[in-house]
Amino acid sequence: MLIEAEGLTKTYKIGRDKFVALDNATFNIDEGEFVAIQGTSGAGKSTLLHILGCLDTADSGSYHLGGVDVFKLNDRETARLRNEKIGFVLQDFSLINHKKVDFNVMLPLYFNKTPRREMRERVENVLDAVGIGSQVGKRANQLSGGQRQRVAIARALVNDPSVIFADEPTGALDSKTSKEVMKLFRRLNEKGIAIVIVTHDNAIADCCDRKIVIEDGKIVLDSGRKTEK
Template sequence: MIEVHQITKNYQLGKAKFTALSDISLTIQPGEMVAIQGRSGAGKTTLFNILGCLDTMDSGTYRLDGQQVEKMKDAELAALRCKKIGFVLQEFALINQQSVLFNVMLPLFFDKMAYRTMKTRAMEALHKVGIANLARHKTNQLSGGQRQRVAIARALVNYPEIILADEPTGALDSKTAGQIMQLISELNQQGMTILLITHDDKMAAYCQRRIVIEDGKIIEDQLTQ
């Protein structure tokens, strides 16, 4: 479960201080699929960074599965990212010169696991997203949809509890985007918590809950299904 309470994040832009998030509080139950929406600069990415343990907050508390995140050090946050969170990003975030298999195995490099087990787990994740036959291909030989499947397989490989997806369909055509959202929904139906940042209302419609952020504050939080 994700529980954030009154989190605030400021950025220093030259001499001016910019408040990206102001007193944000929210709770996300395990197995929820939540869309986070808002205009550019509203604070979505800052929230994504904090929920993903990629950045720290200035004030407030964040509990992830009962663990007090804001007190954690860099190495502890890294371990938390490795074990509990999978990321899917707009531009796929893959190493192009490397094989699909290597890309999917990547999170396991930071876990204590034998290389052979890593391969098995990566193949398992590739099967789950339906591209096991592409394991030996280089990622730059794949289509956009296939690449995003690789990214999803990588997000799944460590059996995380949460998947954070930042505009996962932003670089895809509408048909492929629909397929990817279908895949993400299936993962959610299997019990995975999904947090989806998107501008696209069609994509947000796949989620059961919609949170809208504006000027660093939650202005809407409602169940849609």
């Protein structure tokens, strides 16, 4: 089992009020799965993705990634796990726009022990794999939206992760480019990488093998396994 989440709950304080972003979320994801986490805006899907991506912690519950109890790790160990096991693709691409493509893709390698001479080789390989090898010398802000998302995917891939978490990865793209990006995710999934996509878009969710639907912080549907609302 790649991901084991049990009873994940996250509450935000807004002034004196409490807002439950995630309410007792329990599910598992196997290695090599292609999963969509679907929900409307404010349903709690990004919160769930942040917790699954080790960017944030839950107030209660437990989360194991690749058998590691994530909530027991310290800042440094969590960062290492994020670096080695996880790749992120976000709606706004999260690239350093004034830097060149190669620096952006290389960034995760700066935070582990990859030798410098190997870094460039790995960057060239992943850029070729996502089809933008020729853009290596350009700055991120010189690329189109689709190209930028490919750069983000290349960055997610550069450390050979077990899972890629994508938060509305096609949200800023036109439909043609969206399809290309989804095809790329499918190709990567076929190579054995688990893909977890957060989306509000039915068409995107339909491209995935499994759907987890979330409403008001609760999981209401998990690939046919329907929970009570």
